Amino acid sequence: MSEHDTNSETLGEPTRRDFLYLTTGMAGAVGAASFVWPFIDQMRPDASTLALASIDVDVSALEPGMSLTVKWRGKPVFIRNRTEKEVEEAKAVQLTDLKDPVARNANIDAAAQATDLARSAGEGKENWIVMIGSCTHLGCVPLGQAGDFGGWFCPCHGSHYDTAGRIRKGPAPANLAVPTYAFTSDTVITIG
Structure with missing residues (x-):
């Protein structure tokens, strides 16, 4: 075992790196949704229709x-x-x-x-x-x-x-x- 291995890595528990991957992915999903929403919203019929x-x-x-x-x-x-x-x-x-x-x-x-x-x-x-x-x-x-x-x-x-x-x-x-x-x-x- 190296000196950088921790007990949580060997036991399969979440690490700080796992947390960062998860939060970065969620932020990317929210950003993509906020970018795509105006394009989806424009397809709805307007009030006159x-x-x-x-x-x-x-x-x-x-x-x-x-x-x-x-x-x-x-x-x-x-x-x-x-x-x-x-x-x-x-x-x-x-x-x-x-x-x-x-x-x-x-x-x-x-x-x-x-x-x-x-x-x-x-x-x-x-x-x-x-x-x-x-x-x-x-x-x-x-x-x-x-x-x-x-x-x-x-x-x-x-x-x-x-x-x-x-x-x-x-x-x-x-x-x-x-x-x-x-x-x-x-x-x-x-x-x-």
């Missing part, structure tokens, strides 16, 4: 047969208070007649069938329909109360949607998407 995460829409002025288009997350959203006739026409459509049998409603099960009720605001509010206003073919904005089925028509490539926003004819592969939304009162819809 978070504010657009949800919007409240007052629909008290929409009588049956009227529509409103609002902007949410940079996309148009169609809100329509359908007439009883429009609701009945949409309910009468057989699922086998649909080009896309999936509801595409973010508020219900992803595999739900595209019945009129599954596309609408639900029981007691079947007259209300809320959809993202982008044609599922190439993202054009369809015209309301137009086309062969009285719903929406995309003049760019000829896609026809019915009064429940389901694709019925043309190149579009899917129904208009229904975003997450809820009636927070009888006259206010929160989208997002």
